[in-house]
Amino acid sequence: MLQVLDRGAHAVSWEVAGKPVLFSSSLATSSADTAWRGGVPICAPWFAAGPDGNQRPSHGPARTSLWQPLEVSETATRHRLEVDRDAAGNDASLELVAATTAADNTLVNELAITNRGECEALVEAALHTYLQVSDVTAITLRGLEHCRYFDKVAQRECEAGPTIEFGSLVDRIYELPGGDAAEIVVADAAMARQLKLRFDGAQQAVVWNCGPDASPNDLGAGEWRNFVCVEAAALGGTRLAVGEQLVLRSRLAVVLDTAEASNGPA
Template identity: 30%
Template sequence: MVHKPKPAPLTALAAPRNQAAQPSVTFSADNARVTAELPTGEAVEVLLHGATVLRWRDGAGRERLWLSEAAAVDGSRAVRGGVPVVFPVFGTAPDHPQAGRLPQHGFARTSRWEFLGKSTSESAADLSVKLDFGLSSAAEGLDPTAAPLWPFRFNLIYSVTLSRESLTTSIVVTNDDDKAFDCQVLMHTYLRVGDIAAVEITGLDGASYVDKVDGAKTKTESSAPLTITGETDRVYTPAGDGSSPVSVVENGKTTFSVTRENLGNVVVWNPWAEKAAGMADFAPRDGFKNMVCIEPGAVGGWQSVEPGDAFEGAQTITLPQ
């Protein structure tokens, strides 16, 4: 029997360094993760597998993303928690001529991305650090199942920008092929909350949505604000351009405000007790009480990208000041 070495444990982000003069970027010993930190203590950790944001820490040392205790962080499968990148299909689309054979949520979250570099702003008024990651149809790290199932030439640039009060993730999808392709994009963000029973979600009143828990029926949100009291899986199409935030309010205080650029949908997801119990990588079993997914995406239909053209989208999660 061949015994595979155990992957290095996922360690907590280092304690804030008060003496640092500028943003810093460091790699794990196995070059599998990159961590960016501001001198004021804020930090973000990204796993190259999937370009998945694993952790986001605010200046007070609090983790702002939910990450399953059983999440695979060794590159063996997609990560349960953090911010996985969904591309080129959301869920599955068995009837779509191009994406019909793709696995759930596509292959971006199961490919190893390349770290392209960093850029920083060191002004006191705009302290930030941006990490860029790349994945293409020619990349060595591309999931080997991708090309046979989705044989298009493409290039993805994914950027993660950390500032003192926010985290921004953005993606650029470029069509390098000689024919158009359809795609969907989503940022599957797991936000950490103290108690889901005390959470309200604002900014969705009057929006139409597809209720995937109720037979994919199309409905209109009449609750203001929205509360989570059971399994929830809804694809919202809010009015406006995304500049009006969808906010998470806990015990009467706003904890997150999410704005969008060119991402017309917002998925709200919580598995609740029964579904969480059926997920091998969801831990602890009652972890659904401490998370809610607010997922900006372009998934209500398909984005047709012509040869040489690009699709761009972004989300910004802002913390209260």
């Protein structure tokens, strides 16, 4: 069953074959000041502190605002939010519509930002997906091997290698050549499944795990091992003309390893 909060239009729970696919912290709470730790937070109309580094709150107001529900069912939701400031801090009239759809083994999250104002508006967006894994240090992440990335920990541009080593803070922004990701795969042998992501409208893919030393205070003890964030993002600032729209979409498919699963407990 799909669970989406009105606050943040935030998908917090979804399972396949009785196992959670989205991670949520055991300490997660949601309020006007606190975003739910886990699920799929919506970062908009800016990411982090915005292109100029001066915007507050972090990751924009979308994460903690109450959205207007337009459609709510066990498999699909649509929410709407009006925002009066763009990623440059200028007055704006932005309409945000978020849609989440679950079908069998696939979850689709979509965010559309439309400039309803009378002037050009600057926007950023990200679908900050927390994926449940058995142990982040034991997974394999494929699909970004040929993308350059900015390492926010080391504060430098890097050439991607064949693997990503988790176990300490990982915070990387991968540039997607030509836009969008062909396919990003999180292979988790212990959970006998692969999580496959495809993005539309994305210019970047963000990969994040806090590790044991940078865990936020709303994450339970040792829970850093149980997730990896792989998110569709449009960062750096997209200029929307009057009436223009940015659409960001993430498709998550769960592929079960039936051979592994059949060898498990009866």
